[in-house]
Amino acid sequence: xxxxxxxxxxxxxxxxxxxxxxxxxxxxxxxxxxxxxxxxxxxxxxxxxxxxxxxxxxxxxxxxxxxxxxxxxxxxxxxxxxxxxxxxxxxxxxxxxxxxxxxxxxxxxxxxxxxxxxxxxxxxxxxxxxxxxxxxxxxxxxxxxxxxxxxxxxxxxxxxxxxxxxxxxxxxxxxxxxxxxxxxxx
Amino acid sequence: xxxxxxxxxxxxxxxxxxxxxxxxxxxxxxxxxxxxxxxxxxxxxxxxxxxxxxxxxxxxxxxxxxxxxxxxxxxxxxxxxxxxxxxxxxxxxxxxxxxxxxxxxxxxxxxxxxxxxxxxxxxxxxxxxxxxxxxxxxxxxxxxxxxxxxxxxxxxxxxxxxxxxxxxxxxxxxxxxxxxxxxxxxxxxxxxxxxxxxx
Numbered sequence: 001x002x003x004x005x006x007x008x009x010x011x012x013x014x015x016x017x018x019x020x021x022x023x024x025x026x027x028x029x030x031x032x033x034x035x036x037x038x039x040x041x042x043x044x045x046x047x048x049x050x051x052x053x054x055x056x057x058x059x060x061x062x063x064x065x066x067x068x069x070x071x072x073x074x075x076x077x078x079x080x081x082x083x084x085x086x087x088x089x090x091x092x093x094x095x096x097x098x099x100x101x102x103x104x105x106x107x108x109x110x111x112x113x114x115x116x117x118x119x120x121x122x123x124x125x126x127x128x129x130x131x132x133x134x135x136x137x138x139x140x141x142x143x144x145x146x147x148x149x150x151x152x153x154x155x156x157x158x159x160x161x162x163x164x165x166x167x168x169x170x171x172x173x174x175x176x177x178x179x180x181x182x183x184x185x186x
Numbered sequence: 187x188x189x190x191x192x193x194x195x196x197x198x199x200x201x202x203x204x205x206x207x208x209x210x211x212x213x214x215x216x217x218x219x220x221x222x223x224x225x226x227x228x229x230x231x232x233x234x235x236x237x238x239x240x241x242x243x244x245x246x247x248x249x250x251x252x253x254x255x256x257x258x259x260x261x262x263x264x265x266x267x268x269x270x271x272x273x274x275x276x277x278x279x280x281x282x283x284x285x286x287x288x289x290x291x292x293x294x295x296x297x298x299x300x301x302x303x304x305x306x307x308x309x310x311x312x313x314x315x316x317x318x319x320x321x322x323x324x325x326x327x328x329x330x331x332x333x334x335x336x337x338x339x340x341x342x343x344x345x346x347x348x349x350x351x352x353x354x355x356x357x358x359x360x361x362x363x364x365x366x367x368x369x370x371x372x373x374x375x376x377x378x379x380x381x382x383x384x385x
Contacts, residue, residue: 001302003300003302003305003318003322004305004315004318004319005315016319016323019319020316020319020320020323022219022223023216023219023220023320023323025215026212026213026215026216026219027212027216029211029212029215030209030212030213030216033208033209033212034209037208057296058296058298059297102337105337106333106337107333109243109244109333109336110245110332110333110334110335110336110337110338111244111336111337113189113336113337113338113339115187115189115339118189118190128190128191128205129206131189131190132190132202132205132206132338133206133209135189135333135334135337135338136202136206136209136334138333138337139329139330139331139332139333139334139337140330142326142329142330142333143326143327143329143330144326145297145326146293146294146296146297146322146325146326146329147297147322147323147326148297149296149297149298149300150289150292150293150297150298150300150322150325150326151297151319151322152300152302
């Protein structure tokens, strides 16, 4: 049961977005710029950062939908699971590992990010914009995750729904809703 | 020292926003609608929620500037702002706002901590669904803004007068208008690749 009267059949953040379009608009735009627009980090890498942070925040809806988007971009569902379980052992670049280490600290508290963490990322080739975007993706998902959980939204256990969402997010980005009508799943 | 080269003239989130105008735009649009858009919660009440969450996250820049904006909306009552940060249950704010601050404090830790009883308590004191929604989102959004400001290692000045002055301007003109002064010029610099704040 959601804490407020959210539109029925809309899972996760789509319920909050449908309930309050005025706040949905900038939130969608932020996700679109961070995760979908051209960047020297690939969309797959950025979705992995979002998935990792959402997993650390234990937000089922966000880690499932962004995990599905990452998997779509990368054509590899196993790597998504590995990043969630232990990114240091995952088959991703040393640069992405260094950025995930920064994201993991931001997830707890931005003040934990040390000069050494940033130096390590830079030594693997990370640019200032990439470091900036990693910090902001991690911070933004601390918002999205809390929003989705704090409203008590419906977060169905339905792999097929997340796969469909993931494909939409990977193809179209975040400007338009990936859930346009009530979903009929238990 | 910030972790990436940010303008020394722009402390806190302002340097970060000038560095990356593409993300600054939606970040500003969100705070503008949440904190200044039409709402049955007063601007002062909403700023108190933002200040409280920022204080819980120990982000000096954010709890100082939003505390100053709150005070400006509340007739200059800085003591009230300090009391909300220290222990809101003892502050001279409405019972409804106390119930909303309880929800905000849980969201600050983890959204899953918000219980049906917390929401019921707020509703009994007159909180509407929209007010509960906005409380959750303000708390969640400041968990983002705080981490953004801290995670980049931005400059966070101690000088209270600086926040007081700027707080009055933001309370009067809103976020988008006040930030336009540095976003407009820095947008060009960022696109040209010359982000050094030398202007």
